[in-house]
């Protein structure tokens with residue numbers, strides 16, 4: 001049973017995992033378990049070239065980012081479980097109130113779920129149909145979708161991040177969206193106190 005399962009190993013999903021990974025080092029989150037499904041075959045990063053994203057050297061390809069972001073996550077925050085190559089097919093809630101996450105091969109359980117699978121309409125995870133709306137900020141002819149949400153909150157324990165949350169498709173926006181969800185979850189873990197996770201350079205005396 002994971003406390004949080006993030007579905008989608010693209011920009012928003014990995015960004016969410018990085019901030020939650022940093023929260024796991026805090027006393028209020030020490031017993032929490034976080035997993036991310038790092039399937040990347042359907043990522044916008046596959047063909048992207050990034051010259052205008054904050055902190056990313058111009059000329060970086062999405063292919064490089066797909067590799068380096070997961071390496072960053074495993075090196076810096078090894079407590080976050082990365083589950084590779086599992087395309088999630090269905091999501092439901094058990095009578096006990098936890099989520100049942102189903103891939104072709106396995107079933108996983110989590111108390112909270114962050115859906116960050118991008119806004120392409122070709123495939124939607126079964127169980128999310130009731131929340132699907134046309135993407136509010138994409139061209140209609142592209143037939144993008146979003147999940148109805150209020151500041152990323154979809155339903156009890158269920159969040160959406162990235163372009164699927166209705167944001168425009170820019171890397172920095174998707175990354176910020178994933179990080180935003182992570183701090184909302186960290187705030188709940190931290191007794192509902194507004195929470196952000198910062199590191200600082202040690203000051204010399």
Ligand SMILES: Cc1cc2nc3c(=O)[nH]c(=O)nc-3n(C[C@H](O)[C@H](O)[C@H](O)COP(=O)(O)OP(=O)(O)OC[C@H]3O[C@@H](n4cnc5c(N)ncnc54)[C@H](O)[C@@H]3O)c2cc1C
Nearest residue numbers: 008010011012040041042044088117162163169170171174
């Ligand atoms: C060709 C191209 C060029 C771009 N150039 C720029 C640019 O120059 N500057 C800029 O700022 N932005 C650019 N973008 C946009 C940017 O890449 C996206 O806005 C960003 O990747 C969206 O992040 P996301 O997390 O919402 O989706 P993604 O990064 O696409 O991540 C979604 C993830 O979910 C996974 N997934 C999907 N379905 C499932 C499932 N059922 N189970 C498990 N995992 C699943 C996917 O494989 C993927 O890893 C470009 C996009 C494209 C396509």
